[in-house]
Amino acid sequence: MKPLSFPSLLCLLLLGGSCNDVPDNLVWQRAGEPECIDEDGDGFGAGCAIGEDCDDGSDLFHDDCELCETEHLTGCRCDPETDDDEPFYTGPDDTEGVGECRAGRRGCVDGRWAVTLQDRTPNAGEICGNGLDDNCDGEFDENRFECENCDPSCHTGSGGDGIWNDDPLSQEGLEETEDGGLTLHEERSTFSHAWIANDGEATVSKIETATGDEVARYYTGIAEIGEANRPSRTAVDRNGDVYVANRAFGFQGSVTKIAGTREACVDRNLDGDIDTSSDPVPLAYGEDECVLWTVPLSGVDAIPRAVAVDEGDEEAPAGYPWVGTFNDREGEGSTDSGRAFKLDPESGAALESRALPIQPYGAIVDSSNRLWFTAWGENALVSVDTVTAEVGPAIAKDEPFGCDQTYGIAVDANGRIWTGGWTCECAYRYDPADQTWTTIDLRGRGTTRGVGPDALGNMWITHYTAPGGLSRVPIDVEGAVVGIEATELVPMQGDADGTVGVGADFEGNLWIVNRDSSTTTRLNLDSMEQSAFATGLTPYTYSDFTGFQLITNLTPEGFYRQDFEGCEPFADEEFPNATDWGNFVWEADAPEGTLLQFFARTADTAAGLDAAEDVLLAEVPGDAPPVDVGAAFEDAGVTPAQFLRITVRFFSEDGLSRPVLYSISLTWECMEDIG
Structure with a gap:
């Protein structure tokens, strides 16, 4: 029982x-x-x-x-005579002695083991606000509420650590880094060559910029006219392929496309291999399978000269080639004004054709994807909208020294257009933002032909002299006329006569085309050491022959946007806002030559954010987090509302360095309706 x-x-x-x-x-x-x-x-x-x-x-x-x-x-049972007090702990082993957790004691009381001091084990959660580590994890008052503090009315939103807004409209021009950050899109893997047209033999030399070796040479233009093709300007697209304008004075001008990589070549004879040049010896016309196509352009003696590549679109992500013919030979008429052609990158077919008010000599595309032509023997520029093909008016330059010529063309990191001046012995800078001209006085150094920027904030101008010369001009020089004392002359060394073109590579060098000595010179911008390398006969290129300007002009900035929804508004129609916008915090890396800007805008509805006014919160380098968003709105005279948008703008001021954004975070509180 x-x-x-x-x-x-x-x-x-x-x-x-x-x-x-x-x-x-x-x-x-x-x-x-x-x-x-x-x-x-x-x-x-x-x-x-x-x-x-x-x-x-x-x-x-x-x-x-x-x-x-x-x-x-x-x-x-126990024996008080022989059994001593002892410690005990009933919590997880790794929490004993951490925070508030501690061992208790057990002793012999009235012949029975009993707890004389209770142990302290982790609580189910933190007791927020007491400054103690109640759950014994090595931290105190953590993760209690959204803002990681003890205020239940505080809320937070964030982005980063690989978790970004995936709405396609939320970002542009950016890519994700390996560690989950955002940075400007990078497109330079194939840009390791200088493409120099050899006027005297109708070829193009492919120069490896790391070594100076000529790794290939190609015949260009229409086979039947041979050396009369007279190639000059070249332009590189985003795939590293190159377009060559063949002037063919008195003959049929043309454009040739050459593959930049072996993978882009076409095995036309289906022998399982790519037949192509691999040294300074070109294959015969029609035999090189890296020469993708040649198309005639306009009529006889149209003289295709200017060539540039735009930023492209979904159908042509590597960009569309644009070519300017010096003479307009379209239709029944024949004039001495020029014409612009937009070509299909796959076939060379003309997609657009527009008459120009000048005879185009050089071409470049700026960071807004607008095409610019310069003229020879005229003092004007013309721009073309690459999307609509609308042609702008001729823009006459100032003539402080009575000389009205322009020549080669380039664009700087601030979107200003630069040209050579040929016999004017000057260079010119045009700012589309305020429509002003600046004249760079280089008289006495020789005629000026090609122009090209580096990654250090300088523009370089070639002098067609023997030996050749270069003038360095800081791109931000001020004044309507800049004296020669604000510039620096770099004489060419060795076999470098008749300097015509200049272009930067992506390794910190300039490449200079020396027409009269049939060489190209590599100038290291760190050591200023010069090295000359052989090309074909009479090289004659002063365009974006390395692709440096295409990449630095068309990928200088990007943006990221993230929207936040605050608290439900009050019923008070006069003062409906219930959201107290708090601190904005970011984690980022912005090296020299880069810039990050953080903006905020607010509206009563999510749709209203598109039309709201941006308020600058911070710039990096320069500012440090946190930034009080509510105070920033107040200083700007902006009334806070329920919805808020953060916009981060990314800039590469030198065209090479890239900022990285790792995370952003915003806090806000819901105010109490006391009315």
């Missing part, structure tokens, strides 16, 4: 009858004594007056459990 439990015995004694409704387990408390928790109903348990229970899951044991022989469980 099962022995009576303590509660049952107590019931019988007190009530003198049946106790079927009394549970075996009992939680009870005598007045003035601690609560007794007895799970198995044997009268022994935590806080019970008659003693602890070594096994509160069984009413058969309370001081003689099986484990009492080896473990000092609470309630087990």
Whole structure:
């Protein structure tokens, strides 16, 4: 027969009858004594007056459990003469001694093991605001509410760590880094060659910029007229392929496309290999499988000269080639004005054809994807919208020295157009933003032909002299006329006569085309050391023959946007805003030559954000987080509202370095309606 439990015995004694409704387990408390928790109903348990229970899951044991022989469980028998106090800890091993967690002590009390000092184990969560590490994880008051503080009215939103807004309209011109950041799109893997047209032999030399080796030479133009093709300007697209304008004075002019990589060549004879030049010896016309196509352009003696590549679109992501013919030979008429052609990069077919008010000599595309032509023997520029093909008016330059010529063309990092001046012995800068001209006085150094920027904030102008020369001009020189003392002359060394063209590579060098000595010179901009390399006969290129301007002009900036929704507005029509916009924080890296700008705008609706006014929050380098967004709105006279948009603008001022944004975070609080 099962022995009576303590509660049952107590019931019988007190009530003198049946106790079927009394549970075996009992939680009870005598007045003035601690609560007794007895799970198995044997009268022994935590806080019970008659003693602890070594096994509160069984009413058969309370001081003689099986484990009492080896473990000092609470309630087990002990000998106060021989059994000393000892520590114990019931929490996870890695939390003892961390934060508020500590061991307790167990001692022999009245012949039974009992807790003399209770241990402290982790709470289910932090007690926010007490400054203590209650959950014993090494931190205190963490992650209690959204803003990682003890304010339940505070909210936060963020982006970064590889989790960015994936709406296609939320970013442009950016790519993700390996560590989850955002940076400007990079497109330079194939741009390691200078493409120099050799006027005297109708070829193009492919020069490896790292070594100076001529790794290929190609015949260009129409085979039947041979050397009369007279190639000159070249332009590189985003795939590294090159377009060559063949002037062919008195003959049929043309444009040739050459593959920049072996993978882009075409095995036309299906022999399983690519037949192509691999040294300064060209293959015969029609045999080189890296010469993709040649198309005649306009009529006889149209003289294709100017060539440039725009930023392209989804159908032509490597860009569309544009070519300017010096003479307009379209239709029945024949004029001495020029014409612009937009070509299909796959076939060379003309997609657009527009008459120009000048005879184009050089071409370049700026950072807004607008095409610019310069003229020879005229003092004007003309621009063309590359999307609509709309032609702008001729823009006459200033003539402080009575000379009206322009020549080669380039664009600087600030979107200003530069030209050579030929016999004017000057260079010219035009700013489309304010429609002003600046004349760079280089008189006495020789005629000026090609112009080209470096990555260090300079424009370089070639002098057609023997030996040749270069003038360096900081792109931000001020004034309508800049004296020669603000510039620097770099004489060419060695075999470098008749300098005509200049272009930067992506390794910190300039490449100079020396027409009269049939060489190209590499100028290291760090050491200023010069090295000359052979080309074909009479090289004659002064365009974007390395692709440097295409990349630095068309990928100078990008943006990222993220929208946030604050708190439900109040019913008060006069003061409906319930959102107190708080701190904006970012993590970023903006090396020299780069810039990050952070803007905020606010509106009553999500749709209204598009038309809202941007407020500048910070610029990096320069500013440090956090920034109080609410205060920024107040300073700008902008009334905060429920919706907010953060816009981050990325700039590469030198065209080479790139900023990286790793994360952004914004906090806000919901205000209490006290009205």
